[in-house]
Amino acid sequence: MSKNQLEIRNLHANVDGEAILKGVDLIVPKGEVHALMGPNGSGKSTLSKVIAGDPSYEVTEGDVLLDGVSILDLEPDERARAGLYLAFQYPVEVPGVSIANFLRLALNARREEDDEIGVMEFYNKLQNAVKTLNWDESIIERNLHEGFSGGEKKRSEILQLLVLEPKYAILDETDSGLDVDALKVVSQGVNAARSPEFGALVITHYQRLLNYIIPDVVHVMLDGKVIRTGSKELAMELDEKGYDWLKEQVAA
Amino acid sequence: MSDLTTDHPDAEKLTGMQHEKQYEFSLPEKYFFKSEKGLSKRVIEQISHYKNEPEWMLKFRLKAFEIAEKKGRPKWGPDLSSLNFDDIYFYIRPQDKKGTNSWDDVPEEVRETYRRLGIPEAEQRMLAGVGAQYESEMVYHSLKEEWEKQGVIFLDTDTGLQEHPEIFKEYFATVVPPEDNYFAAVNSAVWSGGSFVYVPAGVEIEVPLQAYFLINAQSMGQFERTLIIGEPGSKFHYIEGCTAPTYNSDSFHSGVIEIICQEGSQVRYSTIQNWSHNVYNLVTQRAVVHKDASMGWLDGNLGSKVTMKYPSTYLVGEGATGEVLSIAFASNGQHQDAGAKVIHAAPNTSSTVVSKSISKGTGRSSYRGLVQIHEGATGARSNVECDALLLDDQAKTDTYPYIEINEKTAHVGHEATVSKLNDEQIFYLQSRGLPEAEAAALIVRGFLEPVAKELPLEYAVELNRLIELEMEGSVG
Numbered sequence: 001m002s003k004n005q006l007e008i009r010n011l012h013a014n015v016d017g018e019a020i021l022k023g024v025d026l027i028v029p030k031g032e033v034h035a036l037m038g039p040n041g042s043g044k045s046t047l048s049k050v051i052a053g054d055p056s057y058e059v060t061e062g063d064v065l066l067d068g069v070s071i072l073d074l075e076p077d078e079r080a081r082a083g084l085y086l087a088f089q090y091p092v093e094v095p096g097v098s099i100a101n102f103l104r105l106a107l108n109a110r111r112e113e114d115d116e117i118g119v120m121e122f123y124n125k126l127q128n129a130v131k132t133l134n135w136d137e138s139i140i141e142r143n144l145h146e147g148f149s150g151g152e153k154k155r156s157e158i159l160q161l162l163v164l165e166p167k168y169a170i171l172d173e174t175d176s177g178l179d180v181d182a183l184k185v186v187s188q189g190v191n192a193a194r195s196p197e198f199g200a201l202v203i204t205h206y207q208r209l210l211n212y213i214i215p216d217v218v219h220v221m222l223d224g225k226v227i228r229t230g231s232k233e234l235a236m237e238l239d240e241k242g243y244d245w246l247k248e249q250v251a252a
Numbered sequence: 253m254s255d256l257t258t259d260h261p262d263a264e265k266l267t268g269m270q271h272e273k274q275y276e277f278s279l280p281e282k283y284f285f286k287s288e289k290g291l292s293k294r295v296i297e298q299i300s301h302y303k304n305e306p307e308w309m310l311k312f313r314l315k316a317f318e319i320a321e322k323k324g325r326p327k328w329g330p331d332l333s334s335l336n337f338d339d340i341y342f343y344i345r346p347q348d349k350k351g352t353n354s355w356d357d358v359p360e361e362v363r364e365t366y367r368r369l370g371i372p373e374a375e376q377r378m379l380a381g382v383g384a385q386y387e388s389e390m391v392y393h394s395l396k397e398e399w400e401k402q403g404v405i406f407l408d409t410d411t412g413l414q415e416h417p418e419i420f421k422e423y424f425a426t427v428v429p430p431e432d433n434y435f436a437a438v439n440s441a442v443w444s445g446g447s448f449v450y451v452p453a454g455v456e457i458e459v460p461l462q463a464y465f466l467i468n469a470q471s472m473g474q475f476e477r478t479l480i481i482g483e484p485g486s487k488f489h490y491i492e493g494c495t496a497p498t499y500n501s502d503s504f505h506s507g508v509i510e511i512i513c514q515e516g517s518q519v520r521y522s523t524i525q526n527w528s529h530n531v532y533n534l535v536t537q538r539a540v541v542h543k544d545a546s547m548g549w550l551d552g553n554l555g556s557k558v559t560m561k562y563p564s565t566y567l568v569g570e571g572a573t574g575e576v577l578s579i580a581f582a583s584n585g586q587h588q589d590a591g592a593k594v595i596h597a598a599p600n601t602s603s604t605v606v607s608k609s610i611s612k613g614t615g616r617s618s619y620r621g622l623v624q625i626h627e628g629a630t631g632a633r634s635n636v637e638c639d640a641l642l643l644d645d646q647a648k649t650d651t652y653p654y655i656e657i658n659e660k661t662a663h664v665g666h667e668a669t670v671s672k673l674n675d676e677q678i679f680y681l682q683s684r685g686l687p688e689a690e691a692a693a694l695i696v697r698g699f700l701e702p703v704a705k706e707l708p709l710e711y712a713v714e715l716n717r718l719i720e721l722e723m724e725g726s727v728g
């Protein structure tokens with residue numbers, strides 16, 4: 001058991017008594033970027049929320065280990081402070097809460113009470129992240145996702161990732177709904193976060209994202225399980241042939 | 253209130269003792285006076301006599317008492333059946349009411365609350381009625397000198413009556429006459445304290461006039477009576493922060509606030525009140541706004557058992573504008589019945605009302621609003637938005653918006669929303685590292701932001717702390 005990885009081990013989860021995850025096994029070592037693909041409804045978003053600790057899902061079996069330590073008993077905020085980050089497929093709006101204010105609170109939540117982040121340090125950090133995403137600085141004063149377009153919300157998720165500097169990030173369809181320019185910018189952000197100290201699981205429908213964020217490994221999820229793991233060529237194959245051939249293989 | 257005496261038999265002998273200028277911060281005074289319990293002609297005579305008031309004021313009080321008797325209590329709104337006047341002292345001199353001159357005598361729970369509010373110790377002592385606040389005294393004195401040079405009057409109302417009888421008599425009870433409503437009549441009969449503000453024509457004051465400066469005198473009375481006059485072209489902000497739970501055992505607070513905005517003046521009145529949970533808080537506050545003048549209310553209500561408060565704005569001159577921003581937080585067992593009343597009685601007048609309420613547990617918040625557009629008020633515009641946030645399944649909210657339009661060219665908008673503390677938002681914020689309670693508090697703060705951002709920073713900070721305290725134990 002390696003200490004430097006995000007490990008999902010035989011994970012089963014229900015929502016309203018119905019099984020959605022049916023034994024997911026998956027490992028993302030630190031320093032690598034993995035892609036998770038799969039048809040709609042296969043359980044990708046469910047997996048990401050269960051890992052992040054969404055209380056609406058019930059884990060019935062299995063484990064999630066962050067650097068070798070189970071996080072299933074932790075609250076979502078404790079998981080975040082342990083170094084986990086989820087870029088949501090559908091980020092919510094929080095009216096009246098500015099991005100700057102919110103991120104300062106989020107950073108301070110990671111620090112000791114008497115060691116709040118300095119104003120300049122925070123501002124520089126935020127400004128760098130904004131620049132990486134080719135964004136206008138005024139964005140930090142806007143309220144969290146209030147009146148944001150779909151693309152802006154996705155960009156905000158990456159902005160937060162850059163500021164919060166997690167150890168492991170799960171990006172849930174951060175590419176969907178983006179035009180090519182936005183896709184490039186978002187990829188630029190993720191690539192900027194790449195480092196030997198960072199691991200990511202990039203969930204996507206489309207191969208095209210993987211032209212910009214080149215994955216070390218590709219996993220395919222179907223009906224609540226990871227059914228295939230391979231190299232980035234697997235993504236291209238899926239793009240060409242769709243998922244049906246895999247489904248047939250699994251059924252056989 | 254252990255060291256308070258019972259009714260003082262020699263009240264008359266004490267008359268005249270209060271004549272040192274009460275707006276000057278003084279060392280704790282030795283004398284005290286408390287009326288007998290209940291509301292009666294005799295009590296009113298005692299009050300007036302004790303304050304050495306002019307004859308016309310005594311007559312006014314007695315007349316108001318008659319009116320109150322005739323009117324009886326309102327038959328609408330929250331339940332007031334357990335409010336028993338026979339148990340209430342209608343006049344206690346504030347210093348005495350605070351009841352102590354030693355910090356050590358202040359109950360631990362009160363001190364703890366102040367500490368958690370992050371109120372500086374000097375201010376804590378002052379809120380608890382302990383000692384004089386020398387630091388703020390100095391700040392106040394330098395400001396006061398500057399204001400006096402400009403002809404600004406800023407006193408507690410009793411002193412205002414003594415020192416500026418002409419201005420006082422000209423405006424007093426012209427905006428809220430005793431006939432207006434039962435509680436206004438009661439206040440008129442027994443009023444004491446409050447702030448008296450007069451800003452001469454063309455004078456603009458940058459720094460808010462803070463009632464805080466007057467606390468050591470009589471501004472925080474149980475039946476306070478505030479009179480604010482903005483002469484033509486003046487501009488100022490009066491602010492009252494009663495942010496710590498008022499340290500007393502009074503069960504009834506009934507204030508009257510009258511504001512006159514003369515032509516072209518811009519007046520703001522802000523208050524954040526946090527009452528202890530046994531208080532009936534029934535306040536009449538009203539402004540008359542003349543041509544091209546503007547009036548802004550910001551009204552925050554926390555605590556109390558029942559609050560009834562509907563800041564009213566009478567737009568009587570062409571082009572007058574009014575704004576009411578309000579926040580109400582109804583916790584367990586509380587009923588916040590708050591709202592706004594706007595009367596458009598002249599052409600091209602406009603008004604905005606934004607009401608934000610939060611209910612928790614068995615708390616209930618109601619919005620009760622009236623927008624009235626008189627015939628001939630052509631081009632009048634009014635926009636009302638009331639948003640309610642429920643922190644749990646038990647909490648309640650309701651709205652009673654009344655709209656009366658007698659002018660075809662008027663534009664009136666009304667929008668009401670009810671939302672619940674949203675699990676998805678909480679999970680989202682938690683996933684960024686904020687503990688659940690902090691996430692909930694942040695959502696609430698965001699909800700209030702459109703109103704809170706209009707407060708000076710230090711008041712906004714205190715409001716946030718109060719909200720966090722109120723929210724404790726409401727999630728998780």
Ligand SMILES: Nc1ncnc2c1ncn2[C@@H]1O[C@H](COP(=O)(O)OP(=O)(O)O)[C@@H](O)[C@H]1O
Pocket residue numbers: 015016020038039040041042043044045046047056
């Ligand atoms: N909160 C929920 N309530 C009910 N059903 C859900 C919920 N979340 C997910 N599901 C169901 O679980 C399945 C997997 O959904 P999801 O994880 O969103 O798939 P993906 O992200 O791969 O498209 C779907 O059938 C979906 O309807």
Ligand SMILES: [Mg+2]
Pocket residue numbers: 044045046089172173
């Ligand atoms: Mg999904």
